[in-house]
Amino acid sequence: MKRPPKAPSVTVSDVAREAGVSKATAARVLGGYGTVSETVRVAVLEAARALDYRPNELARSMTTGRSGSIGVVVGDIENPFFSLAVRGISDVARLSGINVILANSGEDVEAEKNAIRVLLAKQVDGLIVTPAQAGEIAHLKEIACPLALLDRALPGLAVDTVTVDDRNAALQATRILTREGHRRIAYVTAAVLSGDFRGAASRINTSTVRERILGFIEACREAGIEGAERNIHFGSGRSESAHAMVQRLLKSQERPTAILASDSVVALDLFKAIRECGFSIPRDISLITFHDADWTSVTTPPITVIDQPVYALGKLVAELLIRRLKGDDRPPERIVLPTTIIERMSVGPSSEI
Amino acid sequence: MKRPPKAPSVTVSDVAREAGVSKATAARVLGGYGTVSETVRVAVLEAARALDYRPNELARSMTTGRSGSIGVVVGDIENPFFSLAVRGISDVARLSGINVILANSGEDVEAEKNAIRVLLAKQVDGLIVTPAQAGEIAHLKEIACPLALLDRALPGLAVDTVTVDDRNAALQATRILTREGHRRIAYVTAAVLSGDFRGAASRINTSTVRERILGFIEACREAGIEGAERNIHFGSGRSESAHAMVQRLLKSQERPTAILASDSVVALDLFKAIRECGFSIPRDISLITFHDADWTSVTTPPITVIDQPVYALGKLVAELLIRRLKGDDRPPERIVLPTTIIERMSVGPSSEI
DNA sequence: TTTTCTTATGAGACCGGTCTCAAATGCGAA
DNA sequence: TTCGCATTTGAGACCGGTCTCATAAGAAAA
Numbered sequence: 121m122k123r124p125p126k127a128p129s130v131t132v133s134d135v136a137r138e139a140g141v142s143k144a145t146a147a148r149v150l151g152g153y154g155t156v157s158e159t160v161r162v163a164v165l166e167a168a169r170a171l172d173y174r175p176n177e178l179a180r181s182m183t184t185g186r187s188g189s190i191g192v193v194v195g196d197i198e199n200p201f202f203s204l205a206v207r208g209i210s211d212v213a214r215l216s217g218i219n220v221i222l223a224n225s226g227e228d229v230e231a232e233k234n235a236i237r238v239l240l241a242k243q244v245d246g247l248i249v250t251p252a253q254a255g256e257i258a259h260l261k262e263i264a265c266p267l268a269l270l271d272r273a274l275p276g277l278a279v280d281t282v283t284v285d286d287r288n289a290a291l292q293a294t295r296i297l298t299r300e301g302h303r304r305i306a307y308v309t310a311a312v313l314s315g316d317f318r319g320a321a322s323r324i325n326t327s328t329v330r331e332r333i334l335g336f337i338e339a340c341r342e343a344g345i346e347g348a349e350r351n352i353h354f355g356s357g358r359s360e361s362a363h364a365m366v367q368r369l370l371k372s373q374e375r376p377t378a379i380l381a382s383d384s385v386v387a388l389d390l391f392k393a394i395r396e397c398g399f400s401i402p403r404d405i406s407l408i409t410f411h412d413a414d415w416t417s418v419t420t421p422p423i424t425v426i427d428q429p430v431y432a433l434g435k436l437v438a439e440l441l442i443r444r445l446k447g448d449d450r451p452p453e454r455i456v457l458p459t460t461i462i463e464r465m466s467v468g469p470s471s472e473i
Numbered sequence: 474m475k476r477p478p479k480a481p482s483v484t485v486s487d488v489a490r491e492a493g494v495s496k497a498t499a500a501r502v503l504g505g506y507g508t509v510s511e512t513v514r515v516a517v518l519e520a521a522r523a524l525d526y527r528p529n530e531l532a533r534s535m536t537t538g539r540s541g542s543i544g545v546v547v548g549d550i551e552n553p554f555f556s557l558a559v560r561g562i563s564d565v566a567r568l569s570g571i572n573v574i575l576a577n578s579g580e581d582v583e584a585e586k587n588a589i590r591v592l593l594a595k596q597v598d599g600l601i602v603t604p605a606q607a608g609e610i611a612h613l614k615e616i617a618c619p620l621a622l623l624d625r626a627l628p629g630l631a632v633d634t635v636t637v638d639d640r641n642a643a644l645q646a647t648r649i650l651t652r653e654g655h656r657r658i659a660y661v662t663a664a665v666l667s668g669d670f671r672g673a674a675s676r677i678n679t680s681t682v683r684e685r686i687l688g689f690i691e692a693c694r695e696a697g698i699e700g701a702e703r704n705i706h707f708g709s710g711r712s713e714s715a716h717a718m719v720q721r722l723l724k725s726q727e728r729p730t731a732i733l734a735s736d737s738v739v740a741l742d743l744f745k746a747i748r749e750c751g752f753s754i755p756r757d758i759s760l761i762t763f764h765d766a767d768w769t770s771v772t773t774p775p776i777t778v779i780d781q782p783v784y785a786l787g788k789l790v791a792e793l794l795i796r797r798l799k800g801d802d803r804p805p806e807r808i809v810l811p812t813t814i815i816e817r818m819s820v821g822p823s824s825e826i
Numbered sequence: 827t828t829t830t831c832t833t834a835t836g837a838g839a840c841c842g843g844t845c846t847c848a849a850a851t852g853c854g855a856a
Numbered sequence: 857t858t859c860g861c862a863t864t865t866g867a868g869a870c871c872g873g874t875c876t877c878a879t880a881a882g883a884a885a886a
Contacts, residue, residue: 129842131841131842131843132842132843132844133842133843141865141866142865142866142867143843143866143867143868144844144845144865144866144867144868145864145865145866147842147843147844147845148844148845148864148865150843151843151844153844153845154844154845154864154865155863155864155865156864156865157863157864157865160864160865174590174593174594175594175842175843176594176596176841176842176843177591177594177595177596177843178531178534178535178540178595178596178841178842178843179535179841179842179843179844179871180842180843180844181531181843181871182531182532182535182841182842182843182844182870182871182872182873183842183843183844183845183870183871184843184844184871185871187531189574189595197550197556197559197560197563198553198556198557198560200551200553200556203550203551203553203556204551206550207550207551207577210550210575210576210577214577219574219576219591219595220574220575220576221542221572221573221574221575222563222573222574222575223563223572223573224560224563224567237527238530238572240527241527241528241529241530242530242531242542242572243529243530243531388767388768388771391771392770392771395771413768414741414768415741415766415767415768415771415772417745418741418744418745418748418768418772419768419771419772419773420772420773482872484871484872484873485872485873485874486872486873494835494836495835495836495837496836496837496838496873497835497836497837497838497874497875498834498835498836500872500873500874500875501834501835501874501875503873504873504874506874506875507834507835507875508833508834508835509834509835510833510834510835513834513835528872528873529871529872529873530873531871531872531873532841532871532872532873532874533872533873533874534841534873535840535841535842535843535871535872535873535874536840536841536872536873536874536875537841537873537874538841
């Protein structure tokens with residue numbers, strides 16, 4: 121690999137020479153530390169302008185040990201949920217003069233590990249992670265810099281965490297469905313389950329997934345629905361097989377009369393699949409989804425959603441992390457934000473008699 | 474600001490001491506360069522593992538001059554167009570072991586300048602920019618590292634550029650509308666215009682905006698529509714005033730019978746506003762938009778769109794840039810990708826008699 | 827055995843900043 | 857005038873890597 125001829129950049133020494141002062145003095149002016157006389161300050165600034173000096177942030181980070189950037193590892197930037205949260209994070213970071221290095225894990229633990237390794241090697245001052253799998257958290261535990269979790273809590277990891285009240289949200293949403301007489305309700309999530317699930321919800325470590333399932337099951341139980349666990353469908357992420365899975369679900373004997381979707385991407389897939397199968401919402405199937413994505417209000421019918429404060433989620437987690445960077449050493453906080461349900465037109469009475 | 478006690482990291486010297494070799498030799502093994510005997514290699518690797526050595530990428534970049542990361546400045550990550558393009562960029566970058574530092578300009582030149590300054594200070598190896606305004610490109614011209622433009626070309630800047638055939642796309646889309654008898658057609662864009670526009674399309678420097686307008690006007694002219702320029706509406710980005718502007722447009726005497734929207738965010742706003750005003754698509758108003766966003770196929774009616782190869786756009790521009798980083802010095806390329814129109818149900822005959 | 831060439835290793839400069847420490851300067855007080 | 861103290865400046869170490877260059881060791885050739 122040929123190396124492009126490194127542009128000879130203007131350094132502190134160059135400016136110092138031009139201004140006729142020592143390197144240390146020029147550095148003081150340029151770096152904004154120490155004390156310098158007004159005369160010298162002006163001379164150095166003048167020289168810097170003349171030479172078009174640009175500081176090398178890398179060299180600065182070398183000595184200070186702080187890089188002025190934080191790493192953010194999310195599952196999928198394309199998912200509007202994450203892009204909005206990232207927006208919240210960047211906005212807060214910008215205000216503190218910190219910038220954001222973004223990495224996609226694709227919800228894959230290995231990719232996540234790798235991303236974290238790279239970010240750490242780049243000496244990020246802190247990390248915000250949306251852990252892909254809760255089973256493997258060893259790589260998170262050994263992170264030396266401040267870490268904060270976004271949207272997903274890990275019981276085994278005592279760090280700042282911002283989530284929403286998933287359990288209550290799922291509970292309330294499912295209740296809306298049971299109240300309409302639905303008894304075959306499916307919960308469809310993009311999350312993949314490591315190992316067997318059946319009846320051992322407590323073994324799911326990812327808080328978001330577990331809490332939602334617990335809320336879902338609780339609501340089913342209230343309504344006297346047995347074996348709700350069997351109606352939980354994992355892994356309906358973006359793939360052909362996932363789409364096929366949904367199709368199969370919709371065409372099966374035990375076709376659900378209502379579906380609760382874990383995010384807007386899954387919900388959109390479901391919406392399309394439902395239409396392709398010739399069913400009508402809410403006559404044949406009722407649908408509720410997490411996340412008030414922009415499209416949910418313009419479909420026919422508009423979709424009833426669980427509205428999560430996504431931007432605030434990102435904003436808060438960034439604020440928490442930045443506070444840490446400034447030396448705050450209070451015990452880790454776990455903030456749970458409330459959700460609201462926006463009832464639109466996608467829920468109707470059960471079509472079963 | 475208190476400084477957190479810097480975690481004493483394990484350095485090459487530490488590993489060298491542990492392995493009983495010189496710093497230079499340990500560095501050779503750890504850095505994967507030079508020649509080392511097998512015996513020593515194993516010993517160093519062993520020592521590194523024992524000490525849990527993590528390389529400091531910053532220090533490495535210091536000497537090599539290359540940081541292994543590229544900067545990407547887009548208008549708005551939240552816009553699905555950009556998130557998809559960014560996805561394309563990151564995927565390519567990951568394959569080359571390069572990572573991406575993302576910055577939002579919010580379509581504001583000052584923010585863009587600032588972002589570029591910071592990224593440059595962080596010694597990014599290259600930059601991908603979606604220039605917010607084409608009037609001010611001085612800050613782009615003086616960039617010393619490889620630069621590539623995404624989605625928007627700048628005539629005054631000879632660098633690798635990937636765009637779509639905006640002019641033809643707008644031409645074809647507008648023809649669909651004129652063919653249905655529409656004569657009051659509005660083009661609505663989020664772009665803001667610096668200075669006065671009226672009749673001087675050629676003065677708009679941002680290629681995307683200019684080309685689309687030229688295509689739009691050409692199609693209007695073909696159909697014998699005069700003064701199409703007056704139906705071009707700028708600045709309908711995300712703001713209250715923009716929404717009000719759309720409302721005003723729809724309620725005016727000269728209400729357009731068809732609208733062409735510059736991106737899916739604008740289109741969604743339009744869609745909602747049209748509904749709020751009590752109009753029906755396509756009976757009262759026809760609508761076509763750039764970008765096949767996910768929601769456009771699930772509305773009632775589904776929206777006719779100009780499908781841009783967004784992911785490919787990001788992928789290509791990243792490939793071009795990375796080729797540059799590897800020393801390629803061919804003259805700059807300007808790649809124009811073709812678009813296709815997906816005809817759905819949002820276009821009907823003009824309601825005017 | 828001596829010479830010549832590889833190959834492996836070590837010493838130390840270097841990248842571009844920060845920062846410590848000592849010296850120089852200036853100024854008011856004794 | 858001289859001393860003390862605060863302020864300003866310069867010299868140079870340092871951060872954690874890379875990389876050049878010289879040397880040492882070993883192998884092949886004479």
